[in-house]
Amino acid sequence: MRVIDIDGRAWRSQDDFYDAIFRAIGAPEWHGRSLDALDDSMIWHDDINDLKAPYTLRIYGNSVMPAELRDYVMRFAEAINTLAAPDKGTELEISIAITD
Numbered sequence: 001m002r003v004i005d006i007d008g009r010a011w012r013s014q015d016d017f018y019d020a021i022f023r024a025i026g027a028p029e030w031h032g033r034s035l036d037a038l039d040d041s042m043i044w045h046d047d048i049n050d051l052k053a054p055y056t057l058r059i060y061g062n063s064v065m066p067a068e069l070r071d072y073v074m075r076f077a078e079a080i081n082t083l084a085a086p087d088k089g090t091e092l093e094i095s096i097a098i099t100d
Contacts, residue, residue: 001093002055009061011069024057026050035076042094043083054093063100074098
């Protein structure tokens, strides 16, 4: 499985998060900036982004992010990992790993 490392140590806002995630997955310019939009493009409509499953996004720098942003990133990881779980019926292999 392909692993994409994303450095979140300098993130201070949700815009920083989205900019980095969009670069990593090759999202189109019109991509929505919400967790639901990421769920849609990463799980349900795999033809939207340039990056195709299987892959893992490994986000590091969690320990130095502002608490509110860290919580947001954790919600993102939980949503993607839950929706892409094999028992949910999806054939995609996508996961999010959070590290310090």
